[in-house]
Amino acid sequence: MxxxxxxxxxxxxxxxxxxxxxxxxxxxxxxxxxxxxxxxxxxxxxxxxxxxxxxxxxxxxxxxxxxxxxxxxxxxxxxxxxxxxxxxxxxxxxxxxxxxxxxxxxxxxxxxxxxxxxxxxxxxxxxxxxxxxxxxxxxxxxxxxxxxxxxxxxxxxxxxGGISFNPAGVRITDACIGCGKCKEVCTFKAIEEGSPFKVREDRCDDCGSCLLACPVNAIKESLIF
Ligand code: SF4
Ligand code: SF4
Missing domain, CATH: 2.30.110.10 (Electron Transport, Fmn-binding Protein; Chain A)
Known part of the structure; x- marks a missing residue:
């Protein structure tokens, strides 16, 4: 912008x-x-x-x-x-x-x-x-x-002014087994299927529901802005 x-x-x-x-x-x-x-x-x-x-x-x-x-x-x-x-x-x-x-x-x-x-x-x-x-x-x-x-x-x-920033949203790692539980609980429609599943940074609210739902701890918190 x-x-x-x-x-x-x-x-x-x-x-x-x-x-x-x-x-x-x-x-x-x-x-x-x-x-x-x-x-x-x-x-x-x-x-x-x-x-x-x-x-x-x-x-x-x-x-x-x-x-x-x-x-x-x-x-x-x-x-x-x-x-x-x-x-x-x-x-x-x-x-x-x-x-x-x-x-x-x-x-x-x-x-x-x-x-x-x-x-x-x-x-x-x-x-x-x-x-x-x-x-x-x-x-x-x-x-x-x-x-x-x-x-x-x-x-x-x-x-x-030449400053950088980290992307928004939680991150899904390669540990994802594709069970789909994160997508089910995300009320922000921020998760897309794939291998691994992916989080849309333009929709994720960092609410953390998916982190709690993931059975294999494949989702990591967002990076500090
Ligand atoms: S809940 Fe975890 S393992 Fe299941 S699809 Fe989501 S990220 Fe992958
Ligand atoms: S942190 Fe919340 S908004 Fe972001 S992907 Fe997970 S459940 Fe959806």
Whole structure:
């Protein structure tokens, strides 16, 4: 996926939870991204705030967001109902962007205009423009009731800025004897027959049901992202 394509999905969500590290503690804040170009995805905060200081100190951030997820009600058996949604998460490296650079970029990039305007209006914000310049991430497009397709999850991983990532989903090894028990228990329709059977990384939710069902321990947990 191109950065622009990722940003379009991000814009549709709006506000994200940003998590940072301070010493041995993790912290979360609410913030939003405000533009992108070929160098990455931009956001801003006041650098005197703890969030800004942590970003400068570590250069690391992880971000997670979901489209409209208000509970629509409950079925008779108590199952909650949610609108169709997707989530995005990103893990990556950030760096500050000088105010003059933001101003210059905003001449041709309208999305950065409000950041450029804030530079003169809020001195404390002027130095707080950051770019997520190297990141990996994934989109979880969820349709648990299979309204628009015949499987519950569509999962896609991406990266930009020269970072790599492991494939998603659990892995079936050559120890597979082809009994089909994993396919029977997978409610995500993520397992295909073969020798050995195969897991579709774009559908697997890492739920682990197949690991418990396999009689010969042929299925291994997913690799850490
Ligand atoms: S349950 Fe295990 S042995 Fe059976 S098909 Fe699946 S991976 Fe292969
Ligand atoms: S981990 Fe869950 S979703 Fe993935 S293949 Fe196994 S049963 Fe299906």
């Amino acid at each position: 191109e950065i622009k394509e990722i940003y379009e999905l991000i814009e549709n969500i709006g506000v994200f939870v940003f998590s940072t590290i301070s010493g041995d503690e993790v912290h979360s804040r609410i913030a939003h991204f405000n533009g992108c170009d070929e160098e990455g995805i931009y956001f801003r905060t006041m650098i005197n705030k703890p969030f800004g200081r942590q970003l400068i100190e570590t250069g690391k951030v992880t971000v997670c967001g979901i489209t409209d997820n208000k509970c629509l009600g409950y079925e008779e058996n108590g199952t909650p109902s949610f609108p169709l949604s997707y989530t995005i998460r990103l893990i990556g490296d950030v760096k500050r962007v000088e105010p003059e650079v933001i101003k210059e970029k905003s001449k041709t990039n309208k999305a950065l205009l409000s950041a450029a305007n804030d530079i003169d209006k809020y001195p404390a914000m002027a130095e707080g423009n950051f770019v997520l310049y190297r990141a990996k991430g994934e989109v979880f497009d969820v349709d648990f009731d299979c309204i628009h397709r015949d499987h519950k999850l569509l999962r896609k991983r991406f990266s930009f």
